[in-house]
Amino acid sequence: MSEVTVQGRQLVLLAAGFIVWSVAFVALYAMLSVGCAYGWDRIDLAGGLTLQRVQLIVIFLVHLGAGLWLARALRPASTSRGDDHPAQFLRHAAYGTAVAAVAATAFTFAGIFALTSCY
Amino acid sequence: MAALGSALALSACAGPLSTLQPEGPSARGAAMLWWIMLAGSAVIFALVSAMLVLAYARPGPLRAAGPKTIMVWGGLVFPGIVLTALVVAAFALGERMLATPRDPAPMRIEAIAERWIWTFRYPGTDGSETRNRLHIPAGQDIDFVVTSGDVIHAFWIPRLGGKIDAIPGRENIVRLRADRPGVYGGVCAEYCGEGHAVMRFTVEAHEEADYEARLAAAIAEESAR
Ligand SMILES: [Cu+2]
Numbered sequence: 605m606s607e608v609t610v611q612g613r614q615l616v617l618l619a620a621g622f623i624v625w626s627v628a629f630v631a632l633y634a635m636l637s638v639g640c641a642y643g644w645d646r647i648d649l650a651g652g653l654t655l656q657r658v659q660l661i662v663i664f665l666v667h668l669g670a671g672l673w674l675a676r677a678l679r680p681a682s683t684s685r686g687d688d689h690p691a692q693f694l695r696h697a698a699y700g701t702a703v704a705a706v707a708a709t710a711f712t713f714a715g716i717f718a719l720t721s722c723y
Numbered sequence: 724m725a726a727l728g729s730a731l732a733l734s735a736c737a738g739p740l741s742t743l744q745p746e747g748p749s750a751r752g753a754a755m756l757w758w759i760m761l762a763g764s765a766v767i768f769a770l771v772s773a774m775l776v777l778a779y780a781r782p783g784p785l786r787a788a789g790p791k792t793i794m795v796w797g798g799l800v801f802p803g804i805v806l807t808a809l810v811v812a813a814f815a816l817g818e819r820m821l822a823t824p825r826d827p828a829p830m831r832i833e834a835i836a837e838r839w840i841w842t843f844r845y846p847g848t849d850g851s852e853t854r855n856r857l858h859i860p861a862g863q864d865i866d867f868v869v870t871s872g873d874v875i876h877a878f879w880i881p882r883l884g885g886k887i888d889a890i891p892g893r894e895n896i897v898r899l900r901a902d903r904p905g906v907y908g909g910v911c912a913e914y915c916g917e918g919h920a921v922m923r924f925t926v927e928a929h930e931e932a933d934y935e936a937r938l939a940a941a942i943a944e945e946s947a948r
Contacts, residue, residue: 711807715814719814719817719818720818720821720823723821723822723823723896
């Protein structure tokens with residue numbers, strides 16, 4: 605019987621993409637409420653762009669950038685599937701999950717560009 | 724059989740609290756979305772069932788398509804399109820329900836929730852109140868300013884539209900309209916203690932011309948109680 609060891613780090617990397625997504629979710633939700641409480645949606649910075657929308661867009665872009673950076677860092681060096689070796693497989697899965705998380709971040713939070721934020 | 728079953732099931736969807744008997748634009752939007760989702764999910768269920776049967780009865784075509792094609796188109800592209808359409812529809816409907824400022828401003832009625840009573844306060848009546856009975860004019864938008872005196876409750880008139888939380892120390896506003904006169908049910912939609920289940924109220928929508936007289940009568944009756 606062959607023994608296979610999987611490092612804890614690899615399991616964390618598997619979730620890394622969606623951890624970035626969930627941090628973005630909490631940050632946007634929290635700052636949306638903070639902005640509404642302080643009336644940032646009534647502070648017009650330029651051409652109808654409010655302080656509220658700008659700060660949400662900044663948070664969005666920071667997390668989108670972090671997700672992209674993560675996906676890039678996780679990209680496997682070889683294109684071989686390597687399903688036979690668990691570590692190799694986990695690396696591929698972590699990369700795929702990170703890419704999916706970037707897509708999810710762009711899709712689920714795109715509403716901040718157009719939707720009414722307060723009321 | 725299926726038709727009989729769904730007729731029986733849907734007959735349970737009538738009554739004073741039925742979201743499927745909308746009487747205002749906000750509720751109609753939500754009901755419409757619900758019907759679209761029901762019809763859509765029925766079609767998708769039929770499609771998946773047909774593929775399952777096909778996989779057993781005549782696996783040839785599915786095998787020819789290959790697992791990758793089926794997974795990418797059936798598991799990614801198709802749900803992607805469906806979910807995008809639903810998200811866009813929900814956002815568009817949601818935007819229409821917001822109480823955005825406008826001129827002239829709609830009538831504002833305060834709704835105060837306290838365990839386990841609803842108090843409604845009307846504009847231009849020196850702060851007069853009615854309890855557990857809400858009187859509104861039909862055919863016009865009303866902004867309900869919702870708050871709470873103790874714990875978190877939620878204000879919901881299912882046949883008129885979306886619910887909103889009643890939070891102590893905060894005022895949340897929801898814009899609703901009853902298309903025509905009638906009596907509709909309202910409930911507390913956030914668990915708030917042992918009296919939650921009976922924390923109901925009644926909404927009476929009156930003809931616009933009769934509204935002031937009806938409201939005055941209701942207030943007089945209330946203070947005589
Ligand atoms: Cu309650």
